[in-house]
Amino acid sequence: xIFDCHAYMGQYPFRPLRYNHGAGLLELMDREGIDRxxxxxxxxxxxxxxxxxxEELAIEVVGRQDRLVTLATLNPVYPCxxxxxxxxxxxxxxxxxxxxxxxxxxxLDDDRAxxxxxxxxxxxxxxxxxxxxxxxxxxxxxxxxxxxxxxQIASAIRKLPKARFVLLDIGGEIAQLLGLxxxxxxxxxxxxxxxxxxxxxxxxxxxxxxxxxxxxLFGTGMPxxxxxxxxxxxxxxxxxxxxxxxxxxENLAKLLNLNSLKLHKDNPR
Amino acid sequence: xxxxxxVHIWEEDGAEAxxxxxxxxxxxxxxxxxxxxxxxxxxxxxxxxxxxxxxxxEEFTKSNRFLAGYRDxxxxxxxxxxxxxxxxxxxxVRELERCVKQEGFLGLKLLRSVRCSDPRLVxxxxxxxxxxxxxxxxxxxxxxxxxxxxxxxxxxxxxxQRVPETTYIFAHVSGGGEWEWEIKALKxxxxxxxxxxxxxxxxxxTEMMVREVGAQRIVFGSxxxxxxxxxxxxxxxxxxxxxxxxxxxxxxRLLRLDLTGEAGGGS
Numbered sequence: 001x002i003f004d005c006h007a008y009m010g011q012y013p014f015r016p017l018r019y020n021h022g023a024g025l026l027e028l029m030d031r032e033g034i035d036r037x038x039x040x041x042x043x044x045x046x047x048x049x050x051x052x053x054x055e056e057l058a059i060e061v062v063g064r065q066d067r068l069v070t071l072a073t074l075n076p077v078y079p080c081x082x083x084x085x086x087x088x089x090x091x092x093x094x095x096x097x098x099x100x101x102x103x104x105x106x107x108l109d110d111d112r113a114x115x116x117x118x119x120x121x122x123x124x125x126x127x128x129x130x131x132x133x134x135x136x137x138x139x140x141x142x143x144x145x146x147x148x149x150x151x152q153i154a155s156a157i158r159k160l161p162k163a164r165f166v167l168l169d170i171g172g173e174i175a176q177l178l179g180l181x182x183x184x185x186x187x188x189x190x191x192x193x194x195x196x197x198x199x200x201x202x203x204x205x206x207x208x209x210x211x212x213x214x215x216x217l218f219g220t221g222m223p224x225x226x227x228x229x230x231x232x233x234x235x236x237x238x239x240x241x242x243x244x245x246x247x248x249x250e251n252l253a254k255l256l257n258l259n260s261l262k263l264h265k266d267n268p269r
Numbered sequence: 270x271x272x273x274x275x276v277h278i279w280e281e282d283g284a285e286a287x288x289x290x291x292x293x294x295x296x297x298x299x300x301x302x303x304x305x306x307x308x309x310x311x312x313x314x315x316x317x318x319x320x321x322x323x324x325x326x327e328e329f330t331k332s333n334r335f336l337a338g339y340r341d342x343x344x345x346x347x348x349x350x351x352x353x354x355x356x357x358x359x360x361x362v363r364e365l366e367r368c369v370k371q372e373g374f375l376g377l378k379l380l381r382s383v384r385c386s387d388p389r390l391v392x393x394x395x396x397x398x399x400x401x402x403x404x405x406x407x408x409x410x411x412x413x414x415x416x417x418x419x420x421x422x423x424x425x426x427x428x429x430q431r432v433p434e435t436t437y438i439f440a441h442v443s444g445g446g447e448w449e450w451e452i453k454a455l456k457x458x459x460x461x462x463x464x465x466x467x468x469x470x471x472x473x474x475t476e477m478m479v480r481e482v483g484a485q486r487i488v489f490g491s492x493x494x495x496x497x498x499x500x501x502x503x504x505x506x507x508x509x510x511x512x513x514x515x516x517x518x519x520x521x522r523l524l525r526l527d528l529t530g531e532a533g534g535g536s
Contacts, residue, residue, distance in 0.1 A: 032504075138448070223472055228500035236496060
């Protein structure tokens with residue numbers, strides 16, 4: 001089973017996307033041999049009221065919940081975030097909490113952010129942080145969004161030892177992050193920005209060495225990014241079948257407790 | 270078979286020798302695994318963001334001699350490209366000529382010692398044209414792409430118009446620049462090819478290149494992002510004919526290679 005920890009639906013304001021809705025994403029997954037995917041909303045990066053984007057996402061996956069697992073994007077400094085939290089993890093059946101402090105203008109050190117992360121951790125909901133969406137070197141000239149600072153990520157990890165953090169689209173900066181932490185057992189990393197043969201120090205092999213094979217996840221960034229890249233990467237790794245299966249999807253399924261999950265079959269509305 | 274237009278090989282000496290050996294070995298594993306021939310160059314020192322690269326004549330000559338030896342170790346995998354610093358115009362021209370005529374090098378790589386619109390590049394570009402080898406130029410467009418000595422897309426266009434008989438390759442369309450801008454800016458300049466390399470994984474780049482400039486002017490490249498490069502090539506929604514042109518046929522034509530084995534360019 002290939003289970004992608006890092007997929008999107010919705011629009012991106014600065015270039016057109018294909019496959020960015022429910023049917024299209026499944027078509028792309030079929031093309032690439034990807035069985036399941038964790039999906040967040042791109043619209044949630046830009047809407048002032050992010051809950052509208054969560055509602056759109058929930059509708060888009062109706063009838064597709066066997067393959068698409070949704071993330072709730074919440075803005076902890078926006079009014080009524082607690083209500084949004086209850087709805088997303090209640091009737092909407094979302095499985096992970098995605099925070100985008102760099103797009104929504106707050107720090108992970110903010111008490112309101114820590115509070116919502118703590119609530120998620122207590123419910124066993126993993127926390128997803130999308131460290132970057134678009135490479136900062138090529139962002140729109142009028143809208144430059146920095147990566148989430150590693151110091152903030154490290155601080156949140158230290159303050160929430162019971163939480164499980166999934167770091168999406170993180171690159172070589174993870175070396176700095178790990179250097180700031182004594183305990184790293186609750187970190188899971190999307191391998192989409194690591195290479196296999198590269199001349200740069202940061203590689204999938206390095207991730208496995210530092211975090212362990214149980215903490216590295218198959219991720220693509222599709223349809224913003226080309227999913228074939230991660231399929232080739234998984235194939236290129238010099239791993240046992242058991243290790244490949246873990247990275248390819250078992251680690252993520254376990255993290256989301258999906259082996260025992262009774263998927264929502266009904267319209268979440 | 271694939272031909273990768275953009276591969277750094279590092280000199281295996283000095284303080285970073287072990288890192289360089291491992292890095293080079295990684296590129297050779299990639300070459301063997303996916304049956305890739307590597308258009309390789311040694312750019313004198315490890316690349317680090319913000320580090321100025323101003324190699325002396327002795328340094329770039331040493332780099333090229335190392336690469337010649339490395340090619341002799343892997344003759345079927347390494348297609349060597351000379352690397353020089355155009356700040357030394359006469360010596361750079363002489364070194365390019367030596368590399369091509371005496372060592373059998375197949376191309377010229379320029380990085381960021383001098384912006385390529387600088388008049389000092391003219392004799393070098395002319396020599397590349399006379400020798401019949403392509404000039405692979407590090408370049409890009411974007412607010413954070415252009416640092417000291419780096420060339421913009423427009424710098425390369427200026428050079429390509431000034432010395433039109435030479436064939437150029439615009440390096441790393443997926444290298445972090447504004448690829449939409451780069452592709453459209455280069456569309457009309459038929460003596461400039463585009464290499465696909467770089468770490469940016471966005472969907473649609475290869476398709477836009479084919480749509481705007483045509484598959485006949487695109488060459489496969491990785492620049493160390495090997496899986497990203499393979500994914501952009503094999504995942505792209507283009508025809509198999511176009512994919513083959515990008516994968517190896519265009520570069521073979523530029524290097525005057527017979528894909529059954531023999532190099533014709535320069536040696």
